[in-house]
Amino acid sequence: MVSQVGHRAARAAWLPAQHATSHRAQRVFHEGMADAVEREEASPRDFAYLEDRVRVRSGRPQLYGTQFHDGVGGLEPMPIEDPGLLDERRAAVGLEPFAEYEAFIRKTEGR
Template identity: 85%
Template sequence: MTDEELRDELLRRMRVDQAMRDPAKGFPGDRRLARLQRFDEGNTAWLYSVVATRGWPLVSQVGERAARAAWLLAQHATSIEAQRLFREVMAEAVERDEASPRDLAYLEDRVRVRSGRLQLYGTQFHDGVDGLEPMPIEEPELLDERRAAVGLEPFAAYEAFIRKTGDLGTADGR
């Protein structure tokens, strides 16, 4: 697969992913959730095969939009083991300025929350007693410092956005 073919396929998969998660469609019912699960499983397997054969899709290979599309597929990976691998290879790409540290922060938090650990960047929310609430955060007193280091806005602004819109999808590329 050429870099151009990979770019085109990443962008195509991102378009379908976002269309399937369109908040205007309302909360998905069982049938749509099952279809989404199958779609995510297919994307997980496909991205895993790309990473196994080519490594993480780098900005210099596929461009910023397609590199972000790879991250989006990693965010929605159905296998925690695959998601951990994606985080690891994406972190190596970030070190070489070939992927977004901001996107990696979201993936780091997603993997941590799915693993029963505290998140570092405060990107993951859930439905709580008083509406959307952040999942537990490690060392909250250092949160804004960690967020700034990866290019994220202060947590208070992010939390206000999440609470105002009620749309986790807009915030994490869902």
């Protein structure tokens, strides 16, 4: 995908999938993007967000800690699989440490 349309257009194609209301459409795009990441034709960082979104919508814990919700104590991350390895997984796909991301999310959301 990147070699055909460039990074900017590839990211633009990812955005509708990330925010799709159809879980089926999101899963189809997820499968295609997984293949593209393996071929280095899509961003592993963008894929991490989609991976978490698909997992959360399926009732599974997220891998990268990108999804938050309003919990009992306020804004909190959705359940995370094996949190001890979270920052290692995040670094592998080019994401900042979780503590930095969480601070950014809280600041952005005004909480």
